[in-house]
Amino acid sequence: MTVFRGTFLDTPRSPFTGGHLRAESDLALVVEDGVITARAPYDPSVHGTADVVDLREGLVLPGFVDTHVHFPQVRAIGGLGMPLLDWLEKCALPEEARLADATYAASVATDFVSGLARAGTTTALVFGSHFATAVDALFTEATRVGLRVTSGLVLSDRILRDDLFTTPERAYDEGLELAKRWHGVGRTRYAVTPRFSLSCSEPLLESAGALLADQPDLWFTSHLNENIEEIEGVRQLFGCDYTTSYERAGLLGPRSVLAHNVHPTLTELMTLGRYGAAVAHCPTSNAALGSGLFQLGSHLALGVRVALGSDVGAGTGFSLFKEGLQAYFVQQLLGREGHKLSSRHLLHLATAAGADVLGLSDVIGDFSIGKQFDALWLRPPAGSTLDVALRHADSDDDALAKAFALAGPADVAATWVAGERITVSG
Secondary structure, eight states, rough: OOEOOOOOOOOOOOOGOOOOOOEEEEEEEEETTTTEEEEEEEOOHHTTEEEEEEEEEEEEEEEEEEEEEEEGGGGGGGGOOOOOOHHHIIIIHHHHGGGGGGHHHHHHHHHHHHHHHTTTTTHHHHHHOOSSHHHHHHHHHHHHHEEEEEEEEEEOOOOOOOOOOHHHHHHHHHHHHHHHTTTTTEEEEEEESSSOOOGHHHHHHHHHHHHHHHHTSEEEEEEEEEEHHHHHHHHHHHOOOOHHHHHHTTTSSEEEEEOOOOSSHHHHHHHHHTTTOOEOHHHHHHHHHHOOOOOOHHHHHHHHEEEEEOTTTTOSSOOHHHHHHHHHHHHHHHHGGHHHHHHHHHHHTTTTTHHHTTTTTTTTSSSTTTTTHHHHHHHHOOTTHHHHHTTTTTSSHHHHHHHHOOOOOOGGEEEEEEEEEEEEEE
């Protein structure tokens, strides 16, 4: 039994449906076998004889949940000044092709998993690699470190580089083998992962749908409506809207998470809502590539669940503090069309909303009794701007707002998954 003592902030009930920020100072969370079994004000007569982890300096937040991030692109961050398709050709895809080398892929996996953990991300839906050996390397490193990772083999058979192509038969066979090896093993799960409809023929999407139908507990993830040029390309190839290209292949359902969806039609939003699919909102990537401003309110109004994704490497880093702040900016820029956000909304999008999107809301996402203790300890360096701001915050909401405005990975002092402190390379 371990007692974690500190100031804990979470959103067990969604602020988008009337929930508030739950914040308690000098709280004791009792954790046994990774699970929170009690929470009460710290009392030395009750908790003093236990193993106490003192986290009173700073804030303790639920571990972040990143619902869209690319494993092969950690070394490609910073390719600015290009729209999506140009950026893919010049920055992302040459790096992704290098993961054919298993040794290189293993070194990237170390950098990637370390980047997540250092940013306070304990759970992630990860775009894997076009190479099965590299996907193995990612799962191996995530397991070694202890993160919760859902990922899979990335599929393409047109438009991209030839060395990234597969066939429908090979995609099915390699995906099934990887799923048998990793899905539901420890903290890893498998996701069927076509890159996007633009780079997948109908037979390849149908192969992905067949694997999903044969293994219905797997997940599905891909891209959707990110860039105007991309959307027009999909329409020319499939003769339908982007969402329908996935629907026809049997890829939509409550385990489907589509990244971006910056330019959906009303019909597409209604389709996603009907299937219970979710969207990963990636605001820094959308800004960096000039993709557009995300209509959060339209998604929520039509029952489309939304959480945050860093989209490394088009996104500019792993920190969901940064993504939350950029999400706030986007809604501000939309004016009357935007959905006004407060700090509690940002925390929810980065934690409990992501847990819900990934089917883990019974396990993680907040600090309620019965859930596993996934957490980050935000403790900025003494004298830093964030440290000064937190010491002068006039409320818990204000402290959280200052955290999203100023925090980054350097301010995350420690990360836990199921009560175990995560240790990263370096």
